[in-house]
Structures are given as structure tokens and as C-alpha cells.
Amino acid sequence: MISQKWSKLIKSLHLKKFRKAEQLFFVEGEKAVLEVLAAHWPVKALFGTADFFDRYPETAYAAEMSHPCSASELEQVGTFTSNNAALAVVAIPQYAPFVETDGHWTLVLDNVNDPGNLGTIIRIADWYGIRHLLCSADTVDAFNPKVIASAKGSFLRVKLHYGDLTPWLEKAQQPVYGAFLNGDSVHQLALPKAGGFIVLGNEANGISDAIAACVNRRITIPAFGQAESLNVGIASAVIVDNLVRLSAK
Template structure:
């Protein structure tokens, strides 16, 4: 049985204010907890079913965190998932340290992406396309939101984020090519992507903000062949990155 103290602490971590107070966050579900255990994150505690403890924890060498058996009902009560038949971990947040974008490789910048599911999906896509740095405007959904962690499918362990004043950040990276999606931009199927750069993805309904637009040095667009008005921001991120990689960016 999970103690009342832990139950209360874990539940509180669904809320940003308490995550920041404790500098801790939740990781839920078998796949994400397993990826967490193989990552550089410091785990503080794991709550898991007897089956999960037996298969993945009790026999694992060098465990440095406390763990407790929990029923599926307790896991559902503690976490944000409606059902959870495996595990919940509490881990320490990483410091919000500046990520530098150098002359090699691509980084993503998220300009006010509000939906946690979209941010999580974008982390997974970044990870697929080998992008490990994601710069987020301060109003982008919190990477430690349980919905972001869950939607990232473990990719939060491999992709670093940095929350900052995005226009200010881009101002200090004026030498780096900065790409953004705009209707009047160049067709991504024909565009000669630079070998390195920052790809800015804008808010779900408003796109890239006027304060950010002046820093975009290369406007691009995904050509449309039918009637849909737009693509979801996660989908657009994947399609643009696929085109970047295709031409060797």
C-alpha cells in the first residue's frame, strides 16, 4: 500500500506549481518508466504493480531509488492516466539550462504551442529525426506536464528543452539560419535547406508571432494538394523535418 504522504505528493505533481516547488515530475506507464530508468534523469521513487517490480526492478542492479508496490487502483488514483496497470515514477526535473545552437545540426523552436499533446508529439518527432534541442517560448506547454511526458513516448529522455524569451533567444542567434512555416514561404519540396538551423513552429491557431517573425530568415510552406485548410502543428513539424533530412540538412 502506498502511504498517504506519497499519494498526496504524487497527485500534486500533476500541477505545475507543485512540480516547480518540488522540482519533480511524474512519468507514467510501463514504456515511459522503462525509458526513464535507462536515462540520465535521477529517479526519486517508483510505484508499480508487483508484476512490474518483479520483472523490471527487484532484479535490476544498482537501483538507487525507493520503490513501493501499488495496486492498479492506487496507480490510477495517484496519476493522470485513467488506467495504469504498470508503474508511476517520480523523477527530478533537469535545470532549465540554455541550449546553444551551433553551426552543426538543427534545433526546433516552439512559439507558443499550447496543447500538451502537441508538445509531446513534437518531442517524439524531434527524437525520430535526430533533433535533441527544443527551444520553447515561455507560454509553450510545460514539458513536465504529464500529458507531454506521456505523448512523447519516452522521447523526453533524449530531447532537451529550454524555456526562454524566444525573440530574445533568436536575437542572440542571428548568425544561424532560422526557418519558419508561412503561407507565402518557399515550397519545402524545392527548397535548398541549409545544413544547420533553427526551425520555428508556431501556435496552433495563430502561427508564428509578429515578435518572432523578423528573426525568420527562411520562410517555407508545405504544398497542399486538396481541400484541408491546414495541418496539425505536429504533422507539419514531421513533414518539414522529413524534407530537411531528405536533402541532407
């Protein structure tokens, strides 16, 4: 059974202000919880069904506190409409300050609002070996439950750094590419070398004027049809694939 104290805490973690105050977030579902435990992130509490603990008895010792509960209890405190496995309450990691690394790609997110888009971008970064995302302060919180669910286990391997993007980009030693509707085609770029910053903007308004001033090369995905624009998650996949492929030649 999930106690009233823990139930209240987990429900509060749906909101950013309480995640920030408590420095905690939660992960739900069998696969995601097992990945968090395998990665040895500090799990403060683990709640699971009897079936989950029967199939993975070692997990009972991998958290500071473990307790059996019903699937309906997991569904009541979490966001999943169906969860017959587990939910983990995890400490938010404290990352070292971002340091630019020559030859490496870094994604830069300027006010990306949708949790699903951010989760998708985290998975794309993980797929292509990008280990750091720079996020404006108004980009959706990385530990939003919808971001965690959308990112799958990739949030364990990609570090998100939040703050004012301008200082990072103004002192960049590598090229700063920005995704715009008008720019050089990503299919035909001649890259000086591998690595740099890839800036992606807000879903509705694109890259802000302040951040656009830091971009030294505008790039675009050429359209062959009549669609007005691409979803930022899809756009990030196309751009990253092309830049990583071209820089690998």
C-alpha cells in the first residue's frame, strides 16, 4: 500500500514547483523503472506490484525504500492510465556545468514548450550520441512526467542544462547552426569539421531574435510539398541525421 504521505508527495511531483522544491521526480512503468535502477540513480522509494517484485526480487534492495502496492494505486498517483508494474521516486541529478567539447555536437533548445517534443528530442540525441542539450529557462522541464515517459530511458544518458542561452552561444568556439525556414539546405551543406551547436526554436515562433543573433549559419530542411512547417521533434531528427552523417564523411 502507498501511504498517504507518499501518495501526496508523488502527486505533488506532477508540478514543476514541487519537483524543484523537493529535488525529486518519478518514473513509471516496468521498463523505465528497471533502467533507472540499472543505471544506479538514487531511487528514494520504489513502489511495485507483487508480480513486479516476484519477477525482479533484486529490485527490492536497489532503492532506499521499497513497498508493494496494487496496480490501481500506481495509476492513482502517477500519470499512466495503466501501470501494473512499478513507480520509482528518484532524486534529480546535479550535473557539472556544461563545457564545450571540440568535435562534439550539442543541441540547443530555445523555448521548446511541448513535453512530448522534448522527450522525442532527448531520444534523438541519445540515438546519435549527443550527450548535452542546452535549454532556455522557459523550455519545458526535463523531469516533467510526460517528458520522462516520451524520452523512455534516454534521459539517463543525455544531460540537460538550463539557463540563459546567449552566454553559451556567444563564447562558442565551434559553428552555431540554427534551424530556420530560410537557410542553406541540410542536404547540401559543406561542413568545415565535425561538431558544433544546433539551435531549434519554439514550436509556434521558431528561434527568438536574441538567439538568432548568435547563429552564424542558418540551415533549413527543403520542402517538396505544401506543408507549412515540421514538428520540432521531427525537424530535429532530420537535421541531426544530416549533420552527423555529413560530418562523418
